[in-house]
Amino acid sequence: MDSQVILIAVVALAVLGFVLALLLYVVSKRFAVKEDPRIGQVLEALPGANCGGCGFPGCGGMAAACVKAADAGSLGDLNCPVGGAPCMEKVAGILGMEAAAATPKLAIVRCNGTCEVRPRVTTYDGVKSCRIANSTCMGETQCSYGCLGCGDCVAACQFDAIHMNPKTGIPEVDATKCTACGACAKACPRGIIEIRNVSGENKDAFVVTCMNMDKGADAMKICGSSCIACKKCQNACGSDAVHVGNNVAYINPEACVLCGACFEACPRGAIASLSVKGIERKVIATMPKAAGAKPAAKPAALAGAGAAAPAAPAKPAKEWKPIEVKYDAPLMPSQQILLAGPKDISNPAPAAKEVKFEDKRTDAPLPPSQLILLGLK
DSSP states (O other), rough: OHHHHHHHHHHHHHHHHHHHHHHHHHHHHOOOOOOOOHHHHHHHHOOOOOOOTTTTSSSHHHHHHHHHHHHHHHOOOHOOOTTHHHHHHHHHHTTTTOOOOOEEEEEEEEOOOOOTOOOOOSOOOSOOOOOHHHHHHSSSSSSSSSOOSHHHHHHSSSSSSSOOTHHHHHHHHOTTTOOOOOOHHHHOOOOOEEEEETTTTTTTTEOOOOOOOOOOHHHHHOTTTTOOOOHHHHHOOOOOOOOEEEEEEEOOOTTTTOOOOHHHOOOOOOEEETTEEEEEEOOOOOOOOOOTTOOOOOOOOHSSSOOOOOOOOOOOOOOOOOOOOOOSOOOOOOHHTTTOOOTTTOOOOOOOOOOOOSOOOOOOOHHHHHHHTTTOO
């Protein structure tokens, strides 16, 4: 009796499993999603970094977008920043298309608040994260727009293309490694990193390395290389590529012709010239010092406590010219002393001029006209 119950149960489960398997097969065939085989081919041609720099969640999304764009007739602006032009040419060959010339891009750090020009006034003792520092305090400087220096952008980069400079405290981008994926720009809580178009294989560009929107006088106190919205760069540009808005200048990469007029016109050194060779800045000899900077050292001749100060040049001796004055009334004894000669100790006193007075003396004061003539008023 027990063996029969077990046998029935096994048979029932076998039949039920077969029916369910048949049902799943029918459903899978009925609702199957056919994938274009070209997607897999394109996916193999992509580098597989899954960085998101192309604008899609990963290389799979990029491959599907390329196939869809090819069916529409053109790959358009689709570009893999990691693989570059060779990768897109291979993808275009798989899809039977021609790859369009992609505009090179580069991550730009729009801040030059180094330790020399933007002094640290406080010490951040929290978690080493720009995002946390930005949400809890203004940072270690008085600039609420500049780099916080905690290195979130460095941690976000998968290609080792950005590093913190220990001397300046500012991140620097290696143009030879940067793929313009945008991960560093997304990681920066203050948005000072911009993915922008550059020119040619050298990735040349002129960029305003400041985002301080304070008024010029306030920005000048905070940072020694801040933009003060003087509009000298805007007036010098002949291609209408530079515009000042919200108290800060911006160079439009689409209109910039790389003439360098704005670079030379900037009185603050806030505009930098970028390329794969590095970053070039204009040296400003008379750059104002930021608030909190130490005053310049005194000259060696005056630095010592016992050093004697250089003698001031001697003043030329004043020429004494006696004044002939007619008096309407006798002078008081004090006025006679004043007439004896000048009181300038730098000149030898001339011989006293003999003055004859009337026998009748009075202590009445002189009229204003006589005081003016005598130089006593």
